Amino acid sequence: MSTQPVRDLFDNWERVWHEGQYSLVAQCVAPVYIRHDETGTRKVTPAEYAAELEAAHKAKPNTRIVVYDHEITADRAWFRFNLVWNDASTGERRSRAGMQAYRIEGGKLAETWLSVLAPGSAWPDVGRQERWTRKPPASN
Numbered sequence: 328m329s330t331q332p333v334r335d336l337f338d339n340w341e342r343v344w345h346e347g348q349y350s351l352v353a354q355c356v357a358p359v360y361i362r363h364d365e366t367g368t369r370k371v372t373p374a375e376y377a378a379e380l381e382a383a384h385k386a387k388p389n390t391r392i393v394v395y396d397h398e399i400t401a402d403r404a405w406f407r408f409n410l411v412w413n414d415a416s417t418g419e420r421r422s423r424a425g426m427q428a429y430r431i432e433g434g435k436l437a438e439t440w441l442s443v444l445a446p447g448s449a450w451p452d453v454g455r456q457e458r459w460t461r462k463p464p465a466s467n
Contacts, residue, residue: 330399333431334460337404340436341459344392347384352377357435364441387412387421394459395452404429406459409449424448 340355342348353373360371371379384390390412397406405428414421425443429436454463 330401332434333399333401333404336431336434336436337399337460338458341392343380344390347381349377349381352380355436357432357437360436361438362441363439365443386415388415389413392459394456395450395454397456397459397462399460402431404431407450410443411449421446422449424450 336355339348339351343351343355356371356373356376358372360373360376362369362371390410392406393409393411395407395409397404405426407426409422409424411420411422413419423443423446425441427442428440430438432438456462
């Protein structure tokens with residue numbers, strides 16, 4: 328089974344996160360999106376999650392998700408990343424290292440499990456992926 332539809336999904340999801348294209352949330356997120364994160368387990372609609380993302384980006388300007396490794400299948404994906412942003416009051420760069428796994432259903436994000444390390448954490452990797460779904464070429 329091809330992984331291209333899931334790669335396309337995450338290419339759009341990256342546009343939501345990095346370009347603020349919140350109108351794409353409805354095409355990326357299932358009607359009920361189950362999130363397991365440090366606040367607990369909750370269910371959100373695409374409209375609710377789009378509003379959350381927009382508010383989060385205002386609270387944490389210049390938010391970027393820097394991916395270092397990932398794996399994508401026809402119905403699952405995981406990413407190892409750093410979340411980086413500027414502190415809204417000081418402008419200082421902040422970060423958190425994390426891992427996130429997704430379950431895809433009907434071509435949309437249906438469920439996710441997110442684990443992040445303490446504020447100030449970061450993966451020590453030097454090499455980052457230019458795009459979330461594209462691993463850098465292997466070096467010889």
